[in-house]
Amino acid sequence: MQHAMTPTPDVLVCGGGLAGTMAAIAAARQGAKTLLVERYGFLGGNATGGAVAQFNCWQTAAGRRVIAGLAQEVVDRLETYGAARPHDVFVMSTGHPMDRVEYATEVLKLVLDDMVTDAGVTALLHTQLLDVNARNDRIETVRLLTKGGIVTVEPRVVIDTSGDMDVLHKAGARFLALDEGDSLQPATMMFRFGPIDFARLDALSPDEVQALAREGFEAGELARAALHLARDPFSQDAWFNISRLGIDATDTYALSRAEIEGRRQAWRAAQFLQRAVPGCEGGRLQAFATQVGIRETRRIHGDHVLTAEELVQPPPFDDTIALGAYPIDIHPAVGGELIYTPMGDDHAYQIPYRSLIPQGLANALVAGRGISATHAALAAIRVMTISMAVGQAAGTAAAQACASGGGDVRRVDVPALQRQLQAQGALLA
Ligand SMILES: Cc1cc2nc3c(=O)[nH]c(=O)nc-3n(C[C@H](O)[C@H](O)[C@H](O)COP(=O)(O)OP(=O)(O)OC[C@H]3O[C@@H](n4cnc5c(N)ncnc54)[C@H](O)[C@@H]3O)c2cc1C
DSSP: OBOSOOOOOSEEEEOOBHHHHHHHHHHHHTTOOEEEEOSSSSSBGGGTTTOOOEEEOSBOTTOOBOOOHHHHHHHHHHHHTTOBOOOEEEEOTTSOEEEEEEBOHHHHHHHHHHHHHHHTOEEEOSOEEEEEEEETTEEEEEEEEETTEEEEEOOSEEEEOSSSOHHHHHTTOOBOOOOTTOOOOOBBOOEEEEOOOHHHHHTSOHHHHHHHHHHHHHTTSOSSSOOOEEEOTTSSOEEEOOOOBOOOTTSHHHHHHHHHHHHHHHHHHHHHHHHHSTTOTTOEEEEEOSSOBOOOOOOBOBSSOBOHHHHHSOOOOSSEEEEEOOOEEEOOSSSSOOEEEOOOTTOOEEEEGGGGSBTTOSSEEEOSTTSSBOHHHHHHHTSHHHHHHHHHHHHHHHHHHHHHSTTOGGGSOHHHHHHHHHHTTOOOO
16 A cells, blocks of 8 residues: 655654664754654664663763763653663673663653654654665655555655664665674673662672673573673663674574574573572563664765774864764674773774765765774774764754755765754764
8 A cells, every 4th residue: 555645854764773863853953854764663773672771981981071962861861750870880791891871771762752752853653664766876765664554755865774774775875894704793682680689799799790601601501701781770670681693683584583592592591690690599581672682784885984993093084973982892793702992091083974974875874883884893883872972963964964965965064064063062072
């Protein structure tokens, strides 16, 4: 059934994860008529449906802030619901310190609802991308499969925030290959476990935690040698990040098998927690994430490919649209460990606007985990704080492209974009 209406938004944002939701809010706040499309009945992507439950790395190890803007507004609004724990620093399984804000994943859905509604974004939920018609260097129409039938949209600018870059894949865009010997980072089925006696669990030293994690991994009860968790602000439960599924999540069969195997791994891990981990004896598995969390799939080939070397020794980009400080944190597809490259104490890096622009297309941008970056660079910039900052930049740029660039994202006045982002509270230096 073909739906009669043909919406003509200025900006179509496809994918309502954190990158897409921030992009849509930023575009609408700049006055662009904005349509946000999401396949689930709620926004947030990995942050809600994937139950990741903690925003990492707002600052350098020395305490210099690198992320603010809309990302901070999300935390402020979570706090008004009492749904964020105080910003703190914890010790990672690698022994390195890391700052974070833990939050209630269900309340984040409500916060994102509030923010898109207040900004005047039209959110089309339960809507899946169907196909894309691209001619020459423009995406002309996008067809969406909704509950009410097929809707054809004629946007001026499209932002692909589907994580898997489904819009650009269907538009025939160019993607980056994995480097030789690399494989995609694995997926993880997060699970909620509790109640936990945190006084006893927190009394364990990092070495004791690591020894327990290794025992569970070697016994085949944990798929990953870690007891990585984020606490729920409302209860004595925590979301555990200790399953590991080496798949290409754009392969539907592999993704389906991973959902099943992910729940099995989570169940085994919960039995291990109960049996072997002090403070967890009285707990049980309370919930699985709505879907397996995806760290990496397609990465677009953009006007600039951000590399790990550029994170470690940042060149002076003149089109910086966001900062980051998160280390290069590669979860290998097999084995229990992490490959972790910490950044220096007060080290931050920049993300250039050109990494958001797909080669060969004039009216498209990307944000979130599919931006133009190598496998190793993505392992740093994929975190939710940076995804939100890049989303804010993409939405602001798309609105500017509509207002003064004839819908061409390369005609955006980058210094004006940077001034606008800073006026919105984003940090660029
Ligand atoms: C297990 C795990 C643990 C992590 N741990 C942390 C952590 O501790 N701290 C941290 O800050 N970050 C962490 N990350 C990274 C972070 O969660 C992600 O990189 C980030 O959320 C990516 O956001 P995104 O908006 O780009 O993508 P996603 O969150 O993947 O959002 C994509 C959205 O697009 C929608 N979508 C996809 N395809 C379609 C389609 N065809 N049609 C319509 N809608 C579509 C999806 O439903 C989803 O809502 C973790 C990630 C995982 C998977």
